[in-house]
Amino acid sequence: MKKLVVVGLGLIGGSLARDLKLRMDYKVYGVDNNINHINKAIELGIIDEEGSLNDVADASVVIVAVPVNVMPEVIKKVLDKVGLETLVFDVGSVKNEICKAVEYHPNRKNFVAAHPLAGTEFSGPEAAILDLFDDKVNIICEADKTDWRILDNAISLFKKLNMHIKMMNPVEHDRHIAYVSHLSHVSSFMLGKTVLEIEKNEQAIFDMASTGFASTVRLAKSSSSTWTPIFLGNKENVLQSLKEYIKNLSEFKEMLENEDAEGLNKTMNNTNYIKKVLNGIEQNN
Amino acid sequence: MKKLVVVGLGLIGGSLARDLKLRMDYKVYGVDNNINHINKAIELGIIDEEGSLNDVADASVVIVAVPVNVMPEVIKKVLDKVGLETLVFDVGSVKNEICKAVEYHPNRKNFVAAHPLAGTEFSGPEAAILDLFDDKVNIICEADKTDWRILDNAISLFKKLNMHIKMMNPVEHDRHIAYVSHLSHVSSFMLGKTVLEIEKNEQAIFDMASTGFASTVRLAKSSSSTWTPIFLGNKENVLQSLKEYIKNLSEFKEMLENEDAEGLNKTMNNTNYIKKVLNGIEQNN
Numbered sequence: 247m248k249k250l251v252v253v254g255l256g257l258i259g260g261s262l263a264r265d266l267k268l269r270m271d272y273k274v275y276g277v278d279n280n281i282n283h284i285n286k287a288i289e290l291g292i293i294d295e296e297g298s299l300n301d302v303a304d305a306s307v308v309i310v311a312v313p314v315n316v317m318p319e320v321i322k323k324v325l326d327k328v329g330l331e332t333l334v335f336d337v338g339s340v341k342n343e344i345c346k347a348v349e350y351h352p353n354r355k356n357f358v359a360a361h362p363l364a365g366t367e368f369s370g371p372e373a374a375i376l377d378l379f380d381d382k383v384n385i386i387c388e389a390d391k392t393d394w395r396i397l398d399n400a401i402s403l404f405k406k407l408n409m410h411i412k413m414m415n416p417v418e419h420d421r422h423i424a425y426v427s428h429l430s431h432v433s434s435f436m437l438g439k440t441v442l443e444i445e446k447n448e449q450a451i452f453d454m455a456s457t458g459f460a461s462t463v464r465l466a467k468s469s470s471s472t473w474t475p476i477f478l479g480n481k482e483n484v485l486q487s488l489k490e491y492i493k494n495l496s497e498f499k500e501m502l503e504n505e506d507a508e509g510l511n512k513t514m515n516n517t518n519y520i521k522k523v524l525n526g527i528e529q530n531n
Numbered sequence: 532m533k534k535l536v537v538v539g540l541g542l543i544g545g546s547l548a549r550d551l552k553l554r555m556d557y558k559v560y561g562v563d564n565n566i567n568h569i570n571k572a573i574e575l576g577i578i579d580e581e582g583s584l585n586d587v588a589d590a591s592v593v594i595v596a597v598p599v600n601v602m603p604e605v606i607k608k609v610l611d612k613v614g615l616e617t618l619v620f621d622v623g624s625v626k627n628e629i630c631k632a633v634e635y636h637p638n639r640k641n642f643v644a645a646h647p648l649a650g651t652e653f654s655g656p657e658a659a660i661l662d663l664f665d666d667k668v669n670i671i672c673e674a675d676k677t678d679w680r681i682l683d684n685a686i687s688l689f690k691k692l693n694m695h696i697k698m699m700n701p702v703e704h705d706r707h708i709a710y711v712s713h714l715s716h717v718s719s720f721m722l723g724k725t726v727l728e729i730e731k732n733e734q735a736i737f738d739m740a741s742t743g744f745a746s747t748v749r750l751a752k753s754s755s756s757t758w759t760p761i762f763l764g765n766k767e768n769v770l771q772s773l774k775e776y777i778k779n780l781s782e783f784k785e786m787l788e789n790e791d792a793e794g795l796n797k798t799m800n801n802t803n804y805i806k807k808v809l810n811g812i813e814q815n816n
Contacts (some may be wrong), residue, residue: 339742363742383738412738414759425730427742430722433745437718437799438805444775445710452811453668453697457624457648457712458750460717460809465743467806470799475790481787488784490729492777494721499773502766507759513724514755520723524648524745526737 248306253298253320255287256472258337258366259311260374262407263292264308265464268376269406271285275301289372298363302327303333305401310336315475318347325353333399335360339423341387341416357392358400361385361419362409369469384409388414422481431465431473432488436464533591536582538562538605540572541757542650543622544596544657548577551592553661554691560586572656587612587619592688595621600760603632610638618684620645624708625764626701640678643685646670646704647694648712654754669694672701694762709768716750716758717773723751738809 250272253265263274275297276287287293302308302324312320317338324334325348335358338344345359364382366373384404389397406412445451477484501509535557537548548559560582561572572578587593587609597605602623609619610633620643630644649667652656666684669689674682689696730736762769786794
């Protein structure tokens, strides 16, 4: 039976293991610094047994799904040990640093820099769910640096997950993802922080959550150990978007202070255009 | 057949009409300045026929579901014409101004100041849906100023909608709702604005929306003609929460600029407490 090694048994690594085991009939080895994650993943049937980096040599596929700050180091360790035909891919939300770190690795050609755009606000092996990746986008960076047979294997695997593949350069990826995804997380975390600070009545928060708060603050439940390295790893892009966000909020505040009904109305009305962009599915896909 | 008059055939007025017609067997009269709304509401079976404020005198129930800036004026006009036993309630998201406006009206006792905490980001009669209010909270303000028989009718009606009733003073209501609901809307609108401004690649927004952006920006699809009057009507509370929000975002920005991993981690980790508050359902309800 073909061997799949998953390094990092969190939400993404665990969910990939679940789907791939079922859809491609792998024997799954899990690697994680946290022994509780290993035990939980075995108990939940996410992995077949604990593995180690020594399992990499004869593995068909190795998935690296660790926090982005340790990603370069772990990927390099994995690449040091890969077999000739082993496919290694990561799932990191920041791509430029990772691509640069492995650029001159002798086994760079075994590696696919990937970012499956899927997830929930939960974390750890308990959060791993089936069918998480169906119909989601998977971004591949610097595909030209991967051996074409390895890349072909990766694409077959992503197709089994029913993902839509997009090629992107890592600098562009990091910019786009900061603007669209990372900024949303900052916005949501700080909304949660603000409401916890100013609204001391937790029952009122609970009672009123159905008015839009629950969905807007959802991302503030995300794991800080996942997100601290992401923000730091994409610092300049996140800062740029955050500055624009603060500027827009400050302008909104001024309009409200001045009771500028026309200005408020216009700015919200223009922003409704986001509806069209998000409904693009019919035209674009 | 008992007569229900709905003034304002948008998302909330229309959804109430749909449920109450089905669950309580009313003949429903719709009043709206916009003739397209009237026609659409008849076509969709939301109302039985167009009505006018003259229908108020022999109506069992009158619902006022217009934008909050015109709410005081419309409620007063309705109260001028009510029959002795007519229940009038509003659904406004800002309550203090409304309560003050009707405080000394001779028919104040026919009025229930209500705020059903339910909705979607859509608007107009097409957005009216069944079962919108089930299991949602309905806040009643200054119930002591309503005749007890009228109040009893209102409570029976809200029970038919399967709503949980909470009593609250209007000043407190406006403060809580600014912090929890109105701030979420500002946050989401400005997130949408920022992303539209800095991310010129609409395909990238579309492709990457599954990473948390779609849910965080959902409220930015809301109607500006509903939300401009709400923000203006609750100006001081919204401004206070907005200032705190901008302060927290600026502090986050500074931590990121300083690469303060510990600070970022701590602030996000503390904010994860929102999970517990939002899961309060088991303990609190």
